[in-house]
Structure formats: structure tokens, C-alpha cells
Amino acid sequence: MGKIVGGFLVPHDPVMFVVPQAPAEDIRQRMWGAFEECAARLARLEASSVVIIGADHYFNFGTGCLPQYLIGTGDVDGPLDVLPGLKRQPIPASEALAGFIAEHGHANGFDWAVARAFTVDHAVAIPDRLIVDPVRRQGQSIGTIPVYLAAGVDPYIRMQRAIELGGAIRAAVEAAPADERVVVIGSGGISHWVGTAEMGRVNEDFDREIMGYACRGELSAMAALSDDYILEHGGNGAMEIRQWACAMGAMPGARGEVIDYAAVREWVTGLGFVQLFA
Amino acid sequence: MGKIVGGFLVPHDPVMFVVPQAPAEDIRQRMWGAFEECAARLARLEASSVVIIGADHYFNFGTGCLPQYLIGTGDVDGPLDVLPGLKRQPIPASEALAGFIAEHGHANGFDWAVARAFTVDHAVAIPDRLIVDPVRRQGQSIGTIPVYLAAGVDPYIRMQRAIELGGAIRAAVEAAPADERVVVIGSGGISHWVGTAEMGRVNEDFDREIMGYACRGELSAMAALSDDYILEHGGNGAMEIRQWACAMGAMPGARGEVIDYAAVREWVTGLGFVQLFA
Amino acid sequence: MSRNVLEKLMHQLCVDRTVKQRFKEDLEGLLARYALTEDERDMLRRFDVAAMQKHGVNPMLTLGFWSENAPDRHPAAYMKALRGADSGGEVFSAALKH
Amino acid sequence: MSRNVLEKLMHQLCVDRTVKQRFKEDLEGLLARYALTEDERDMLRRFDVAAMQKHGVNPMLTLGFWSENAPDRHPAAYMKALRGADSGGEVFSAALKH
Ligand SMILES: [Fe+3]
Ligand SMILES: [Fe+3]
Numbered sequence: 141m142g143k144i145v146g147g148f149l150v151p152h153d154p155v156m157f158v159v160p161q162a163p164a165e166d167i168r169q170r171m172w173g174a175f176e177e178c179a180a181r182l183a184r185l186e187a188s189s190v191v192i193i194g195a196d197h198y199f200n201f202g203t204g205c206l207p208q209y210l211i212g213t214g215d216v217d218g219p220l221d222v223l224p225g226l227k228r229q230p231i232p233a234s235e236a237l238a239g240f241i242a243e244h245g246h247a248n249g250f251d252w253a254v255a256r257a258f259t260v261d262h263a264v265a266i267p268d269r270l271i272v273d274p275v276r277r278q279g280q281s282i283g284t285i286p287v288y289l290a291a292g293v294d295p296y297i298r299m300q301r302a303i304e305l306g307g308a309i310r311a312a313v314e315a316a317p318a319d320e321r322v323v324v325i326g327s328g329g330i331s332h333w334v335g336t337a338e339m340g341r342v343n344e345d346f347d348r349e350i351m352g353y354a355c356r357g358e359l360s361a362m363a364a365l366s367d368d369y370i371l372e373h374g375g376n377g378a379m380e381i382r383q384w385a386c387a388m389g390a391m392p393g394a395r396g397e398v399i400d401y402a403a404v405r406e407w408v409t410g411l412g413f414v415q416l417f418a
Numbered sequence: 419m420g421k422i423v424g425g426f427l428v429p430h431d432p433v434m435f436v437v438p439q440a441p442a443e444d445i446r447q448r449m450w451g452a453f454e455e456c457a458a459r460l461a462r463l464e465a466s467s468v469v470i471i472g473a474d475h476y477f478n479f480g481t482g483c484l485p486q487y488l489i490g491t492g493d494v495d496g497p498l499d500v501l502p503g504l505k506r507q508p509i510p511a512s513e514a515l516a517g518f519i520a521e522h523g524h525a526n527g528f529d530w531a532v533a534r535a536f537t538v539d540h541a542v543a544i545p546d547r548l549i550v551d552p553v554r555r556q557g558q559s560i561g562t563i564p565v566y567l568a569a570g571v572d573p574y575i576r577m578q579r580a581i582e583l584g585g586a587i588r589a590a591v592e593a594a595p596a597d598e599r600v601v602v603i604g605s606g607g608i609s610h611w612v613g614t615a616e617m618g619r620v621n622e623d624f625d626r627e628i629m630g631y632a633c634r635g636e637l638s639a640m641a642a643l644s645d646d647y648i649l650e651h652g653g654n655g656a657m658e659i660r661q662w663a664c665a666m667g668a669m670p671g672a673r674g675e676v677i678d679y680a681a682v683r684e685w686v687t688g689l690g691f692v693q694l695f696a
Numbered sequence: 697m698s699r700n701v702l703e704k705l706m707h708q709l710c711v712d713r714t715v716k717q718r719f720k721e722d723l724e725g726l727l728a729r730y731a732l733t734e735d736e737r738d739m740l741r742r743f744d745v746a747a748m749q750k751h752g753v754n755p756m757l758t759l760g761f762w763s764e765n766a767p768d769r770h771p772a773a774y775m776k777a778l779r780g781a782d783s784g785g786e787v788f789s790a791a792l793k794h
Numbered sequence: 795m796s797r798n799v800l801e802k803l804m805h806q807l808c809v810d811r812t813v814k815q816r817f818k819e820d821l822e823g824l825l826a827r828y829a830l831t832e833d834e835r836d837m838l839r840r841f842d843v844a845a846m847q848k849h850g851v852n853p854m855l856t857l858g859f860w861s862e863n864a865p866d867r868h869p870a871a872y873m874k875a876l877r878g879a880d881s882g883g884e885v886f887s888a889a890l891k892h
Contacts, residue, residue, distance in 0.1 A: 205478070
């Protein structure tokens with residue numbers, strides 16, 4: 141009988157590592173500080189496992205196999221796409237619970253693709269390094285369970301299905317034999333245009349809209365967002381709000397609080413940090 | 419409004435290509451002849467598409483992404499594992515219907531992993547080359563839709579889910595905009611031990627049991643087979659009866675007829691050929 | 697011909713060192729091994745990321761392909777190639793010039 | 795340590811030419827790059843497919859690994875390695891000697 145004890149919705153912006161000095165000083169400090177604040181709050185939740193929900197960036201998975209969603213049930217390391225200040229290293233896993241979530245899903249209509257040895261990309265590695273690792277250094281033993289949604293490469297997972305998948309994660313955690321305290325982290329930028337001619341554009345209105353849904357726990361509003369709407373107002377990168385929707389789906393009814401937000405054009409992304417309260 | 423107009427359950431034994439001369443002359447002729455007979459019967463069904471359901475042999479998919487089931491919706495070629503007499507070549511695809519099956523599944527709880535450019539292994543290439551290509555050479559235009567089930571590498575798809583997936587394929591075909599005539603081919607050996615110390619063993623009793631279920635359309639008997647039972651009596655290779663179960667699931671109520679069968683130790687497999695009648 | 701085979705090769709050009717090497721040393725030999733149209737081959741030869749995107753190729757992949765294989769891998773050069781000479785991408789380019 | 799990283803490397807040794815090459819030319823360098831136990835490294839060095847299977851490695855993968863990398867790639871040699879010297883695999887071996 142595990143329990144979901146909290147959640148976070150955070151960005152995983154690689155440009156922060158590539159050009160850390162690009163934005164104005166106060167913005168930089170606030171954004172790196174927001175990750176630190178998430179770590180401090182995670183520490184207080186005394187989690188045994190974190191489920192970090194990311195999305196592939198056409199890197200882990202190629203045209204030969206594009207899963208709708210995947211869970212890492214075995215050895216984990218990363219990132220695959222090494223960045224300045226973000227070397228590849230082993231990531232402490234939570235194999236028993238991850239395997240149980242996969243199995244529970246398979247028995248209940250959620251056909252997880254499974255990675256038994258998995259090198260995550262920055263979508264999981266950044267939150268793991270910036271939010272979970274500091275808590276591990278304080279002596280807490282936390283296993284990371286990487287989850288990937290099809291948000292970067294089509295065919296995309298549907299918003300509604302991402303929410304349902306969150307529900308499946310929750311159901312599995314609650315059915316698990318161990319008394320785990322689980323925190324879900326939805327990892328994704330809000331508005332950002334990746335590799336398109338509009339790269340660098342950020343849309344604060346869109347970002348505020350999404351953070352509003354998150355804070356008020358409006359799952360149905362998230363499910364109602366069409367891909368066309370997301371692409372127009374949030375960019376192709378904003379398809380990653382699927383990861384937020386999935387984390388929200390694991391905590392139905394939960395309210396949230398914005399830890400910080402900034403529209404950082406120099407880092408090409410609207411960076412929002414939200415905590416969800418169980 | 420497409421229609422499933424027939425089905426076949428056939429082996430995809432690579433050893434037939436590696437040592438074609440190994441078995442006694444009459445066995446050889448019967449087994450190659452059974453493929454020819456399937457081709458002749460396929461020709462009479464006037465199919466526009468065939469769905470060939472195979473399984474990976476730890477070749478197409480590695481530990482970084484093991485899908486429960488996958489469909490090829492784009493360009494197809496193969497086999498990846500070239501054999502004597504089985505060169506890699508483009509395989510005519512049926513992209514529109516394959517894409518529709520994927521989409522229909524995504525909308526109805528079947529979260530297909532998708533391959534948009536896919537090099538199939540021998541599991542799909544052998545039936546395509548031996549059964550479909552001869553009909554194409556007669557002038558019929560038939561597109562191949564490759565489907566892969568997790569039957570070779572764990573976590574394995576459940577038998578019951580393989581049957582349900584067949585139902586999802588059927589539902590999609592019937593909902594498809596085009597008037598396709600679709601034939602499903604479940605591609606898998608019956609008893610065989612692959613790479614284990616028992617390799618070369620064949621169990622005719624097990625094979626007859628499975629063919630019996632297929633001929634009598636006993637889906638529930640198929641679903642009731644435990645993995646332990648299959649592994650003990652049919653070997654690790656017999657996990658591929660999942661492909662048979664999936665094809666049967668696409669034709670609920672259908673009766674079948676054994677075209678031919680032989681327990682061929684020289685080809686390390688019980689080779690059964692069954693036609694399912696719509 | 698669809699974008700799919702092009703994306704297949706471009707993904708390999710993002711992740712597979714051997715394919716990247718071959719792209720540099722024997723471009724035509726590499727291209728010959730894929731069922732691409734002449735137009736698609738040309739997009740690769742000319743690093744024409746704008747044409748690729750018009751063809752339906754995923755923008756993450758055009759960016760990855762550029763960053764791993766282009767003569768000038770800088771994102772500013774990518775943006776220029778994508779937007780044309782009259783590029784308005786100052787903010788982003790400026791950021792990445794640091 | 796689970797079988798998973800071992801299976802990861804063995805799968806690459808089935809499908810990736812570069813990794814196969816490195817296995818031949820710089821085995822220890824290759825092994826050092828994977829989080830394997832010393833026991834697992836030894837299974838690879840000695841092509842000990844029987845030990846691998848006892849460790850939980852998929853038999854299709856031990857067969858593929860052997861066929862692509864062993865000094866004597868013949869299936870009969872594989873069966874002998876798997877079953878030990880007192881192998882009873884005559885039928886299968888006979889078939890594959892053609
Ligand atoms: Fe991202
Ligand atoms: Fe097989």
C-alpha cells in the first residue's frame with residue numbers, strides 16, 4: 141500500500157546548462173533557486189521513490205519504435221545527451237516499484253513499453269540532478285522511476301490518455317506491496333518552440349493558463365486542450381504539458397501552488413515551477 | 419468499412435532457409451508446399467491488405483524500449499536478419515490502414531507503439547515473402563501491415579491481451595474509411611526451444627493441442643494457457659502462440675482447418691499451418 | 697515518398713557515430729543506402745532544414761541533425777538557415793552567442 | 795546486479811557493428827564502459843552461455859551473441875558450450891552440419 145505524497149511540475153531546459161549566463165542576473169538566480177526550493181520541499185515529503193515523467197526529444201527513440209509511454213524498470217543512467225555540468229552517471233532506481241507499476245498496468249489496460257536498462261535524456265536527468273540528488277546528499281534514499289510520454293515525436297499521446305496514465309500510476313502505487321511514499325514530477329517546459337523558425341518565442345499568457353489549471357486541479361480543462369491550440373499558443377515544445385497532465389492525473393483533486401515562473405526568452409522557454417499538494 | 423476476410427496461422431522458421439536440405443525429402447516438400455498452398459488460398463481471398471503478426475527475437479528492440487505491441491505505419495522493409503534466399507528488400511505497405519489502426523487503437527485504449535520506418539525481422543518477412551509475394555506476382559496489389567507482439571523478450575504480452583488486441587485490429591478495420599479486404603496472418607512456430615539446452619526438441623502433443631484450439635476457435639482455452647505451461651510443454655519459442663491468439667482474436671467465432679503439420683526436429687520446430695475462415 | 701525514411705536517417709545522424717562519420721566521408725554512399733527521393737537527398741546535402749520542415753520533418757530532428765553534422769553547428773547559423781537571411785531571431789541568437 | 799545491463803550489451807553485440815568490432819579488438823575497454831559485475835564480465839570473456847542463462851539472460855540473446863561473436867560460431871559449438879561436453883544434441887547439431 142504505497143501512497144502518492146506530493147507532486148511537482150517543473151521545466152527541464154537544457155539551454156540553462158548551455159548558456160547559464162544568458163538571462164539577467166535576477167532571473168538566473170530565481171530559476172536556479174526554484175529548483176533548489178523544489179529540492180527543499182521534496183526533502184520535507186520524505187519520499188522513497190520519485191516518478192519523473194519526461195518526454196523524448198527524438199533522441200532515445202527512433203522511427204523503428206515510438207512508444208506512447210514507457211517506464212524504466214531496471215538499471216537507469218543518464219543523460220544520454222550530456223550537457224555542460226550534466227555528466228552521464230548512474231541514477232538510483234526504484235526497480236521493484238517500477239516493475240510493479242508496469243505489471244499492474246499490463247493487467248489493467250495500460251500497455252507500458254518497458255526499458256530494462258535505460259539511459260534517460262535530459263528530460264528526466266535534469267529534475268533528477270537538480271531536485272532529487274540534493275535530497276539524496278542529505279541522506280535520504282530515493283529511487284527514481286523514469287517515465288516517458290510521446291510528446292516530442294508523433295504520434296503523440298492524447299492529453300486524456302496522459303491523465304488516465306497518471307491515474308494508472310496512482311492505482312499501481314496504492315496497490316503495491318511496499319509502503320512507498322511516492323512523489324510524481326511532471327517534467328516539461330510550458331511555452332517553447334524547439335527547432336522551429338519561432339524558436340525563442342515565449343507566451344506568458346499560455347503559460348499562466350496552464351499553471352492556472354494545475355493550481356486549481358482542472359484536469360478536464362487540461363484534457364480539453366487541442367493539439368492545434370497547444371501548437372499555436374505554446375509551440376511544439378508545449379506538447380510537453382502532457383507530462384504535467386500525467387502528474388496531475390496521478391493526484392486527482394490536488395491543488396497546486398506556483399513556486400516561481402519566468403518567461404525566459406534567452407533560455408527559449410516559459411519556466412514554471414508548481415507544487416501539487418496531496 | 420473494411421472487412422476481415424480470412425486468416426492464416428503459420429510458422430516463420432529461419433532454419434528452413436539455413437539448412438533447407440536437413441529434413442527428409444517428403445517433409446521438406448510438404449512444408450515448403452504448405453507455404454505455397456497458403457499463397458494459393460490467399461490469392462482466392464482477394465485481399466487488399468494483410469496484417470502479419472510477428473514477434474521480435476531480441477533483435478529489433480533492445481533493453482532501452484521493449485514495446486508490448488507495435489504496428490508499422492510507414493515505410494517497411496526487411497528482413498533485418500538476412501538469410502540465405504531471403505535478402506532485405508522493400509515490402510509494399512498499407513500505410514493508410516495501418517495508420518488508422520494505430521489511431522483507432524489510441525482512441526480506444528490500445529496504446530500501439532508505432533514504427534514509422536521499420537525493418538522487420540524474419541517473423542514478418544518470411545510469411546510476406548512466401549505467402550504474400552507470390553500473390554503479388556500474380557498481379558494482386560496487397561499491402562503488408564507489420565504487427566509485433568512481445569513474445570520473445572519479457573515482459574511478455576498477456577495471452578488475453580493479445581486476443582483483445584486482435585479484437586482491436588478487427589474493430590479498426592471495420593471502422594476504417596476504405597473498403598479494405600483484410601487477411602490476418604499469425605506468424606509463429608508452435609513448440610520450439612530457441613537457444614536453450616533443449617533446442618531441437620519438438621512436442622507434437624502440445625502442437626496438436628494448440629492447433630485444436632485454433633480450428634475450434636477456442637479463444638478462452640488459448641487465454642487460459644499459463645506461461646509456465648507453455649514454457650514447459652512448448653518451449654520458449656512457443657510463447658509465439660501469442661501471435662496465433664491475436665489473429666484468432668481478430669476473427670472471433672471463426673473455425674479453422676489444418677493445412678499441414680509436421681514436427682520437424684531438423685528445423686527445431688513444430689510447423690503448423692492453419693487457415694481460419696471468416 | 698513520405699518523411700519517414702528521411703527521419704530515420706536523420707535520427708541516426710543524431711545518435712550513431714558511425715553514420716555521422718559516413719555522412720562526412722562518403723555522403724553519396726550513405727544516401728544511396730536509403731530509399732530517399734532526389735529532393736530529400738538534396739535537403740541533406742544542402743542542410744536545408746527549412747525544406748525539411750516543410751516536408752514534415754520534426755523540428756527537434758532538424759535541430760539535432762544540424763547540431764551534430766553541420767559545418768557551422770552554432771544555433772545562430774541554424775536559425776539563419778531556417779529563417780533565411782532576413783532572420784529576426786536576434787534574442788535567441790544573442791543568447792546563444794554567450 | 796541484474797541481468798539487464800548484460801542484456802543491453804549483448805543486444806548491442808548482436809546488432810551494432812561498432813560494438814562487435816570493439817569486442818574483438820578491445821574487450822576490456824568495452825567491458826569497462828558497462829556497469830557489469832566481475833562475474834558478468836567473465837561470462838562474456840569465456841562465452842559462458844550456460845552461466846548467462848542461469849543468470850537470467852534470454853536464450854535468444856545468448857544464441858545471437860554466440861552466432862555473432864564466438865570464435866566458432868557454429869550452432870553445434872554453441873550447443874556444446876551450453877550443454878557441456880556430454881551433449882545430447884545430436885539431431886539438432888546434425889541438421890546444422892549440412
Ligand atoms: Fe523537453
Ligand atoms: Fe520466432
